[in-house]
Amino acid sequence: MLLKVVSLSAMSLAKPLFIALAALAVAGPALIATPAHAAPSLEEVQAKVRQLEEDATTAAEGAQEAKVKLAILTKTLNGIKAKAEVQGASLSALQKSLGTIAVEQYKSGTLSQGLELLFSSDPTLYLSSAGALDAITRGKSAQLRKYQAAQQRLSATTLTVNDKLALVAAAQKKFAAQSALALSKLKEAELLLSKLKKEDRERLAKLAAAQEDADQASSLAAAAGANGVSGRAGIALKYALKQIGDRYVFGAAGLVTWDCSGLTMRAYQAAGVSLPHSSSAQSRMGKKVSLKALKPGDLLFFGRPISHVGIYLGGGRMVHAPRSGSRVKVTTDLNMGRKALVGARRY
Structure with a gap:
């Protein structure tokens, strides 16, 4: 008899706690x-x-x-x-x-x-x-x-x-x-x-919310200027950009919450390309691309072992679902903390 599989998509992890998590990156040492x-x-x-x-x-x-x-x-x-x-x-x-x-x-x-x-x-x-x-x-x-x-x-x-x-x-x-x-x-x-003290957590949450608002504004501006990409890559990129502002949730693949590989899977599904719901599995499909020859629509993979993926927008930017407490956004930071950019694929 097969063991029961518990779905990660049921994990509702985007709580105010993780707004506080994100705020730590922008808070000053005077907080505590x-x-x-x-x-x-x-x-x-x-x-x-x-x-x-x-x-x-x-x-x-x-x-x-x-x-x-x-x-x-x-x-x-x-x-x-x-x-x-x-x-x-x-x-x-x-x-x-x-x-x-x-x-x-x-x-x-x-x-x-x-x-x-x-x-x-x-x-x-x-x-x-x-x-x-x-x-x-x-x-x-x-x-x-x-x-x-x-x-x-x-x-x-x-x-x-x-x-x-x-x-x-x-x-x-x-x-x-x-x-x-x-x-x-x-x-x-x-x-x-x-x-942490209650007042410190509350202040962190406010700082995080302000940072998210700023990220969303810049992401929407980037999406508005992302035209002219044709073919499957263009369809996938357009789909992903429409999800800007949606929350990150582990194991989610739409239609209002996403994890990183769930977003890229659905984006390319809209373009007629079937990809698995796993950044590691996606990295073994398609055509390998040099990081010096990236085109909009290419998937970028991070970490060893691979544990994150985003869609290249061009100009050193990508759209992705980053982590708990955050939302789908465009970023110019292609260095995901300890998760270095390790490869790219074209479909």
Whole structure:
């Protein structure tokens, strides 16, 4: 029985907490009076929160990669199971046909050794006498040869089913582990912020909201000037730019909330290109592009292992869904903290 898969899209993680997270990047050290003894400095809090935020996003994309792999394996497994059912039905029909032959031979007193072995209640006797049965099938019965071949095919298919079941279980385990890791990192960040004074958290939230408003204004201005891109790239880029202002949520793929790979997946789906919901999986598709030869519509990939993706807008800019607490926006910063730009693909 397959393990139950828990969807990341159900995680409603864009809470006021993460507005406070984003604000740490723009807050000044005067916000918190730090005693010399125990309390960490603002810079230390800022660095730790950003690290936790990046770790959570990395884990969430790892979960998405496992989810994509799980879907592929499950589809393959279902196909193999269907094949096994067909082979089993064929084997039963052959056995029934051979049973009719055995009855007729028994009535006439000419039941062959091969058929006696085939219908014996002792499997050990049957297996130990396989050589004798082979000799009979080679010389005497096309039906027996078909039956033996069908048995071999069904045995091979059964082994394949068992192998795929093990892979499915492993993918499910990874999905669950990565999902739990993403949540634990966010809870750790929440605990860190809870140690701040209430007035400091409120001020951080206001600063973050102001920064988001500024980002949205500049993003909409960039989108208004992004015309003239044709083909699939143009369609995908136009789709992504229409989502500016939508919230980031782990595992989301529209229509009003997104994660990074969910946004790029839907954008290229609008252009007729099928991509999986995983930045890592998307990085293995399409045509590799030099970072010195980027064109609008190319997908940009970040981190090792890859855990973020955005759509290149041109002029050193991209549109993307950054992280929890933020919204879909255009950025000129192609250095995602510890997640360096590592590659690009064209579809």
